[in-house]
Every structure is written in C-alpha cells, then in structure tokens.
Amino acid sequence: MDWLAALGRVGLSFAARLGRASLLFVAMLRGLPEMLRRPHLLLEQLLSVGVLTVLIIAVSGIFVGMVLGLQGYYILSRFGAEATLGVMVAASLVRELGPVVTALLFAGRAGSALSAEIGLMKATEQLSGLEMMAVNPEHRVLTPRLIAGILSMPLLAALFSVLGVYGGWFVGVGLLGVDDGTYWAQMQSQIDWSDDVVNGVIKSVVFGVVCSWIAIFQGYDCVPTSEGVSRATTRTVVHSSLAVLGLDFVLTALMFK
Amino acid sequence: MSKTRRIEILVGAFMAAGLVALFFLAMQVSNLGSMHGGDTYKILARFDNIGGLKVKAPVTMAGVEVGRVLDIYYDAKDFRAVVVMGIYSQFDAVPDDTFAKILTAGLLGEQYVGLDPGGSSVVLKAGSEIAVTQSALVLEDVIGQFIYGKAQEGAK
Numbered sequence: 001m002d003w004l005a006a007l008g009r010v011g012l013s014f015a016a017r018l019g020r021a022s023l024l025f026v027a028m029l030r031g032l033p034e035m036l037r038r039p040h041l042l043l044e045q046l047l048s049v050g051v052l053t054v055l056i057i058a059v060s061g062i063f064v065g066m067v068l069g070l071q072g073y074y075i076l077s078r079f080g081a082e083a084t085l086g087v088m089v090a091a092s093l094v095r096e097l098g099p100v101v102t103a104l105l106f107a108g109r110a111g112s113a114l115s116a117e118i119g120l121m122k123a124t125e126q127l128s129g130l131e132m133m134a135v136n137p138e139h140r141v142l143t144p145r146l147i148a149g150i151l152s153m154p155l156l157a158a159l160f161s162v163l164g165v166y167g168g169w170f171v172g173v174g175l176l177g178v179d180d181g182t183y184w185a186q187m188q189s190q191i192d193w194s195d196d197v198v199n200g201v202i203k204s205v206v207f208g209v210v211c212s213w214i215a216i217f218q219g220y221d222c223v224p225t226s227e228g229v230s231r232a233t234t235r236t237v238v239h240s241s242l243a244v245l246g247l248d249f250v251l252t253a254l255m256f257k
Numbered sequence: 258m259s260k261t262r263r264i265e266i267l268v269g270a271f272m273a274a275g276l277v278a279l280f281f282l283a284m285q286v287s288n289l290g291s292m293h294g295g296d297t298y299k300i301l302a303r304f305d306n307i308g309g310l311k312v313k314a315p316v317t318m319a320g321v322e323v324g325r326v327l328d329i330y331y332d333a334k335d336f337r338a339v340v341v342m343g344i345y346s347q348f349d350a351v352p353d354d355t356f357a358k359i360l361t362a363g364l365l366g367e368q369y370v371g372l373d374p375g376g377s378s379v380v381l382k383a384g385s386e387i388a389v390t391q392s393a394l395v396l397e398d399v400i401g402q403f404i405y406g407k408a409q410e411g412a413k
C-alpha cells in the first residue's frame with residue numbers, strides 16, 4: 001500500500017505544481033498593462049536576459065555553422081553534391097539547430113540566472129517586502145522578465161542562424177572551395193520563407209515562452225533556503241532542456257509535413 | 258552618459274542586430290528576396306502522367322522561371338491529370354499553341370514544367386488551356402521499353 005500512496009503523492013504534487021505554474025502565468029500576463037507604463041523595467045531585463053546572452057549565442061552559432069560546413073562537405077562530396085552545402089547548412093540551422101540550440105543555451109545562461117535571482121529575492125524576503133509596500137511582486141518583478149525572455153529568444157535564434165550560415169560559408173567556401181555563388185544561390189532557391197524561416201521563428205517564440213516560464217516559476221516556487229535556490233536553478237536547466245527537446249519534436253511533426 | 262542611457266543603447270543595439278538577422282534570413286537565406294510577388298494568371302494543362310511533379314514546382318520558358326504550379330488534380334472524366342499553373346503577369350505573351358512538358362532537373366532532380374512557345378500570334382488568356390502536352394518521363398517505363406526492345410532483338 002505504501003508504494004501506491006507514494007505514487008499518489010507524486011501525482012498530486014505534480015498536478016499542484018502544474019496548477020501553480022499556470023496560475024502564475026496568468027498572473028504575469030495580467031501585469032502587462034502595468035509593465036507597459038514602466039518600460040524601463042522591461043529594458044533592464046532585456047539587457048540581462050537578451051544582451052548578455054548574445055556573446056555565447058554568437059560564438060556557438062559560428063562554431064555550429066562551421067562544424068555543419070565541415071561535416072556536410074565530407075558527406076556531400078562523396079556524392080558530388082557539394083553544391084548543396086549551403087542548403088544543408090541553412091536548412092538545418094533555420095529549421096532545427098537555430099531555435100533548439102539557442103533555447104538550450106538560453107536556459108543555461110539566462111534561465112538559470114533568472115531562477116537564482118528570483119529564488120534569492122524570495123529567500124531574502126524581498127518579494128514579501130514588495131508586497132508589504134502594496135506592490136504586486138508578480139507584476140513588478142516577474143512580468144518584465146517573462147516578456148524580455150519571449151522577445152529575446154526569436155532575436156537570439158535569428159542571430160544564431162545567420163552567424164551559423166556565415167560559419168558554414170567560411171568553412172565551405174573559404175577553406176574547402178565550394179563556389180561562393182552556388183552556396184548562396186542554392187540556399188535561396190531551396191529555403192522557403194514561410195515554410196522554413198517563419199516556422200523556425202514560431203518555434204523560437206514557443207521556446208522563449210517555455211524557457212522563461214519554467215525559469216521564473218522554479219525561482220518563484222523554490223524552497224526559500226540556499227539549498228532550495230540551488231535545486232531550483234538545477235531544475236530550471238533540466239526541465240527547460242527536456243521541454244525544449246520534447247516540444248521541438250511535436251512542433252516539427254506539426255509544421256513540416 | 259547615464260546608466261539608463263547606456264542600457265537603452267545596448268538593448269537598442271541588440272534589438273537592431275536581431276531584426277537585421279531576421280531580415281537577412283528573409284532576403285539572403287530564403288527565397289523571399291527572389292520571390293516574384295504580385296499578380297499571376299492561371300493557365301491549365303492536361304497530362305497523361307505527371308510523374309513526381311509537385312505543387313509549387315517552377316514553370317519555366319527557355320529556362321527562365323515564369324510561374325509556379327498552383328494546383329494538381331485528377332480529372333476523372335478523361336483520366337488525365339490537370340496541372341494549374343500561375344504565370345507571373347509580366348509574362349503575358351504566351352502563344353496559345355505553346356507546348357508544355359514535364360522535365361527533370363538533372364538525372365534525379367525535382368521535376369518542373371517547361372513551356373516551349375509556339376508561333377501563334379494569339380496569346381493565352383487567364384483560365385485557358387494548353388492543348389499540346391508531353392508527360393513526365395517515368396524511368397521504369399523507359400527501362401521497361403529498353404528491355405522489351407532487347408528481348409525482341411534476341412528473338413529474331
């Protein structure tokens with residue numbers, strides 16, 4: 001009987017968590033009008049969530065593109081199809097790697113920071129302090145962070161893809177001798193704006209919502225001790241990564257038929 | 258320079274870089290830059306066999322893309338496939354005795370519609386039909402004919 005009770009406990013706590021997370025999401029959306037009246041709050045979060053993530057995104061984008069260029073060239077040259085290197089690099093970046101790798105890096109760089117920050121605010125009772133001053137902490141502290149995450153993700157993913165395309169171009173055209181004109185022309189003729197690029201952007205927006213939501217919820221819901229904050233940070237990265245990879249499969253299945 | 262101003266500039270630069278990247282994806286990486294926007298007019302063609310022709314495949318004249326395949330359906334009355342093509346409106350002088358055939362880009366490439374203009378001075382209007390068509394080359398049929406021919410030679 002004990003194991004049955006344990007299973008029930010796990011199920012109930014999971015459902016309760018999901019409910020709290022959904023309520024928090026709604027509460028954050030309610031803070032939108034208040035946030036629009038104080039745009040500087042959003043600006044500060046865009047700096048810490050978006051701008052400070054640019055460097056890691058840029059460096060990874062270039063290297064992922066370069067690796068794609070190398071691997072793609074070796075495989076494609078076996079079939080004499082080096083001309084399609086640009087298509088391969090751009091399609092894999094724009095459709096999959098751009099949104100997914102950006103989201104994983106985002107969860108590691110920005111999501112963990114969000115959780116730790118909010119968790120510490122809770123542990124040091126700053127959130128309760130705000131409430132004492134009749135300021136809604138969900139609206140004032142959490143909403144700008146969520147919106148900043150949602151706005152940043154597509155921009156970061158686009159940067160990642162573009163730099164990746166240039167990384168692939170550097171290796172393929174610069175080092176391995178694929179023709180410059182062919183690289184771009186094949187890419188332009190095979191990559192479709194609405195099918196490939198727009199779907200990639202939609203993916204990155206969804207990942208932005210999920211990653212910021214998980215990060216904020218884990219921070220807000222943590223046990224307010226140093227151990228609790230550390231656990232929340234870990235959970236943010238793990239849950240975000242799993243959610244991104246799982247959702248990516250679902251979205252890909254829905255989008256690309 | 259105040260701190261707020263610095264933050265504003267950094268965030269502005271980030272947003273600008275992101276939007277430029279999106280614009281670059283649109284114009285340089287995808288086909289939006291070379292897409293023929295604007296009007297098309299429809300013409301039809303009936304084929305005995307369209308092979309692997311797909312919707313959105315290019316329609317070319319003398320190798321230049323003049324349109325796209327908009328729709329493909331099966332006409333149960335005359336047992337043929339109807340291909341609806343959207344021709345860009347700047348190419349409005351397609352003679353009405355034009356010959357449409359389904360070609361393959363390279364040996365294993367994708368299939369597209371090639372139009373060979375005829376000599377008529379009457380041009381195709383929106384909704385009109387191309388009378389003379391040639392089906393796609395189906396590799397199995399060609400190989401089949403070849404083997405059949407060889408077998409007949411051997412029988413003599």
